[in-house]
Amino acid sequence: MGxxxxxxFGSLYFKEPLSAxxxxxxxxxxxxxxxxxxxxxxHWCSTAGLSTSWFWPRSSE
Known part of the structure; x- marks a missing residue:
């Protein structure tokens, strides 16, 4: 979606023509x-049984 x-946004901001x-x-x-x-x-990590903690570490606070 992003x-x-x-x-x-780019089309509006930079005034690019919008084609069909x-x-x-x-x-x-x-x-x-x-x-x-x-x-x-x-998510493919959860279906493969892999942990995502190495990618998104949690803060120790």
């Missing part, structure tokens, strides 16, 4: 993200 928002193909592509990105969320897709 990429789609950045694309829309660009708009359709952003809609496809949003539809794809919604589709993954509705299908119950899980």
């Amino acid at each position: 990429a789609a928002l950045i694309a829309v 193909l660009k708009v359709f592509s952003v809609i496809l990105v949003i539809a794809g993200v919604i589709g993954f969320n509705l299908s119950g897709a899980q």
